[in-house]
Amino acid sequence: QVQLVESGGGLVQAGGSLRLSCAASGRAFSNYAMGWFRQAPGKEREFVAAVSRGGVRTNYADSVKGRFTISRDNAKNAVYLQMNTLEPEDTAVYYCAADLWGPGSGEGSVYEHWGRGTQVTVSS
Numbered sequence: 001q002v003q004l005v006e007s008g009g010g011l012v013q014a015g016g017s018l019r020l021s022c023a024a025s026g027r028a029f030s031n032y033a034m035g036w037f038r039q040a041p042g043k044e045r046e047f048v049a050a051v052s053r054g055g056v057r058t059n060y061a062d063s064v065k066g067r068f069t070i071s072r073d074n075a076k077n078a079v080y081l082q083m084n085t086l087e088p089e090d091t092a093v094y095y096c097a098a099d100l101w102g103p104g105s106g107e108g109s110v111y112e113h114w115g116r117g118t119q120v121t122v123s124s
Helices: none
Strands: 002-007 012-013 020-024 033-038 046-051 058-060 070-074 078-083 091-102 118-123
Touching: 002 091, 020 033, 020 091, 020 118, 033 070, 033 078, 046 070, 058 070, 058 091
Parallel strands: 012 118
Antiparallel strands: 002 020, 020 078, 033 046, 033 091, 046 058, 070 078, 091 118
16 A cells, blocks of 8 residues: 655746655555646546656656656655646646556556645646
8 A cells, every 4th residue: 555645736837847746655665656647627637647666667648748757766755747848738736646566557547546636737
């Protein structure tokens, strides 16, 4: 079992940057592939980025490639999402998720554990 808590959200102007963090508690964090997902008002949840258990392989949605970077620190039980060149379309609640023994999938249904989310608002 792992518990996830996101932080780092906030209000930023278009073109700005934010860094989201996800702190994990519980056992064997390194056994989990980690993902970031987001949900905007009135829209379905969508995949943003994922990282493999060892942190070597990453996977991004086309909409964030070149702007967002996912990373993890297994020694600190944490995963991060560096978001640059933010756009109003990035406004959403961002969720951290964990997939035991997973490869770092973009499919949300395979993730067993989810945080409560952190709000990101990008003003134009």
